[in-house]
Amino acid sequence: MDGLATNLHFHGLTVPPLCHQDDVLDTLIPPGTRPFEYRFRIPPDEPSGTYWYHPHVHGFTDPQVEGGASGALIVEGIERANKTLAGMPERVFVIRDEPLRNPDAPPSKESGAQPPLLRDPEGDILNTGTGGGKPARDLSINFVPVAFPEYTPATITAKPAEYEVWRVLNAAAVTYLDLQIAQGGVPQAMGLVSLDGVPITKNGAIPNRILWQGHMLVPPGSRIDFVYRTPPEGTRATLLTAAVDTGPAGENDPIRPLATIISRADAPDPPSKLPAVSTPLAARKLAWLGDVKPVRERKLYFSEQPSNPKDPNSPTLFFITLEGQQPKVYDPHSPPDIVVRQGDVEDWTVENRSHELHAFHIHQLHFLLAGWNGAPVNDTFLRDTINVPYWDGKSPAYPSVKLRMDFRDPNSVGTFVYHCHLLEHEDGGMMGAIRVEPTAVPRAK
Numbered sequence: 001m002d003g004l005a006t007n008l009h010f011h012g013l014t015v016p017p018l019c020h021q022d023d024v025l026d027t028l029i030p031p032g033t034r035p036f037e038y039r040f041r042i043p044p045d046e047p048s049g050t051y052w053y054h055p056h057v058h059g060f061t062d063p064q065v066e067g068g069a070s071g072a073l074i075v076e077g078i079e080r081a082n083k084t085l086a087g088m089p090e091r092v093f094v095i096r097d098e099p100l101r102n103p104d105a106p107p108s109k110e111s112g113a114q115p116p117l118l119r120d121p122e123g124d125i126l127n128t129g130t131g132g133g134k135p136a137r138d139l140s141i142n143f144v145p146v147a148f149p150e151y152t153p154a155t156i157t158a159k160p161a162e163y164e165v166w167r168v169l170n171a172a173a174v175t176y177l178d179l180q181i182a183q184g185g186v187p188q189a190m191g192l193v194s195l196d197g198v199p200i201t202k203n204g205a206i207p208n209r210i211l212w213q214g215h216m217l218v219p220p221g222s223r224i225d226f227v228y229r230t231p232p233e234g235t236r237a238t239l240l241t242a243a244v245d246t247g248p249a250g251e252n253d254p255i256r257p258l259a260t261i262i263s264r265a266d267a268p269d270p271p272s273k274l275p276a277v278s279t280p281l282a283a284r285k286l287a288w289l290g291d292v293k294p295v296r297e298r299k300l301y302f303s304e305q306p307s308n309p310k311d312p313n314s315p316t317l318f319f320i321t322l323e324g325q326q327p328k329v330y331d332p333h334s335p336p337d338i339v340v341r342q343g344d345v346e347d348w349t350v351e352n353r354s355h356e357l358h359a360f361h362i363h364q365l366h367f368l369l370a371g372w373n374g375a376p377v378n379d380t381f382l383r384d385t386i387n388v389p390y391w392d393g394k395s396p397a398y399p400s401v402k403l404r405m406d407f408r409d410p411n412s413v414g415t416f417v418y419h420c421h422l423l424e425h426e427d428g429g430m431m432g433a434i435r436v437e438p439t440a441v442p443r444a445k
């Protein structure tokens, strides 16, 4: 592996894990070589929403993505899943993180007393637990930096009191977002219509559904498409991220603004508008994932360990382990950790045995949250990335999510990866490989 070589992963798309399509295991494009062509078909039934692409070279994903190598990919048709959106203007926001531009700057005067600044073995600023303090990374929104310590926000000008569809991608390498739009200190309603690229309509069974929220946690890698009504004429609002408690070993993600929303009657129209006519989508052929009985259960867990057991400050080893196997950092030369069969649905419980948040992501497919800390959940939407809460070091049970994993789509046949989407953790070994066997191959005993 070489930090100058690169490749692309198309996050969320149900595209085969094959070279020139969505393969990150064998595809490596060295610098100075001829252009490499990706050519694949977006499946006709790919749900409409926000997807994205970014490099995925093991060991170098974090620096490449923090360097800005990411982009949003919109699968059109959200107004067909929700007819109330027809004709609305739409905006796309890509939020990235990067090393601090002013790492030695003192905090701004308004921010008050500062908590002590501690660092983890990787040199990142640790969660202060106060919601304030110096962030571990700066953020940018559509490449406009909103840098510590002044956090000068970007500007969005909008026509007053208009419903718009906002699509936000958290392309940050390690930074969690808890997005909120505040006006005069009051959180404004954000109407979720699509999560991780999939409309929240339960395959069309609950059409035109909008889930109104006051804020939304968006882990690294995740996307939200939501309806928002712009402020009345002459007023303004702030798109911000609230602080996220990433755990005692997590990075510091303090509260900070991202953009000021200014309402003006003469504001230019956003460059894109959803079609004014909505023709309803055909229902998907596959049964709703929540109604399918899983054929197998597995347990996986996130854990961490100092590379030198005698030195807690030595670099951290990051693991995601199938219970029963030995924790190890990801090795591209090892056989797949998990083998499943196309057509199957499995339930995976993913535990967090570490003292910081992790975001579970798997390529090629979406899953359903079926349980949270042991309690059943009846979610009506799918995801491809999910936050797993940190362990406090005391509770008898580790925090966990139970995920219904969908291997029914023939496009998922092949070998691909699952990992933590905090890219520093992924590069540090928190990744495993899975092979989906074609249905023709007899089921493993």
Ligand SMILES: [Cu+2]
Binding pocket: 357, 358, 359, 420, 421, 422, 425, 426, 430
């Ligand atoms: Cu992680």
